[in-house]
Amino acid sequence: MALNNDEETLLNKFVRENEISFKSETKDIVKRLISIGHTTGARSQFFKEWEGKPGDGVCALYDKPYSNLRLYCICYGTQLIIIGSGGHKPKTIRALQEDKKLTEENALIKEISRQITQRIKDKEIRFTPDYLDFTGDLSFNDED
Amino acid sequence: METYNDEALNSLLSEITPEEQAKTDAKMLLAVKIAEAMQAKGWNKTRLMKEMGKSNPSEITRWLSGTQNFTVDTLVDLERVLEIKLLDLGEAKSTEKTIRQYKIDIVVPFNRNEKLSACLVSEPDDVYTYYKQTIYS
């Protein structure tokens, strides 16, 4: 997804910000997303859940203990995920809250999740008949 | 449908070869197969950990994450405890397909003094159907 009518998606932003320093890991993340999209589906085993508030679906794509990157997503079942952004996990931190970038990206995705949930309740957004996408007011801006 | 100018992403996508993607797909599918076998057995991660003789639950999480590059030894152990096939080693693949199966119980009373031919075919939840031909030798 993209915010503020940006021309680039959050995932592109993530790739752009990290592919120079962490090319191999960025590539691995994208390859796993391709597998999820085309082969396996968004099974919960591929994500670290509970990265947001209880029940908001915010999670992170599984990152190995010594990996450098974290990518936040929102999961709706196994067929629909919203890919957010993320960033570098500095080795000096023990929890994401100690890193400003990760905290910001985490807060952003939590807010997006909250807004989507609210718009679903207000019937401004609904699932497509095949439950593979959302339809409706999918424009997210800073003012919201 | 909205289109985006995702230059960085598109560039990265063009660098991913089919061979590279196939390796990632294989790891992810292995993880799925393991998870489904666990579900079929009603096992959680702790149970699999114990069956595999491990003590660190995060190792099991990593196995299921789709990022693990398994050794053959681990795959062989997983095959054994989960009773599934993960390695296709070109064993004689059965191309035979079962088209019909019968299960019957045949009861033969045995008498040393006469030769009997008797045919009993039992059906499930049914009494024996019994008839007897006696052949004297």
Place this chain on the structure above:
Amino acid sequence: MSKETISFKFRNIDILEFSFVHPKQIFPENAVFRFETQIEHKVNLEEKFIIVVSSFIIHCENLSEKVGNAVVSCVYTIDNIEDFVNENKVFTLPEQLLTMFNSISISTCRGVLFTLFRGTPLHTVILPIINPVDLNKQQP
């Protein structure tokens, strides 16, 4: 009504498994033996085989123990086997042919079992005559 010509022949007989467990006591005069029997029909379209695998576990009811087991496979080839695959790729054989395979296989197994258990206490325990039509009646 057109008659279907099905040309088939015996290809081979294989003994897949065999065991005899000597009973702890001699069989009593009124011993009752039970052949727990399973017959499985398999098809290999590439090789044009029909394989009938018959497995027998022989129990002596009086002694409540298993005394023998044997698994015998009878392999038949059908020349025009591809004619039995319909447009939905489902393979079906006519019931009369299945009955014939059962009949031939059971008779063959009777002989094989006699040979296998010859010289053992099961020497005179012969697999009874089974009406193969009755087997098909069991199928749903």
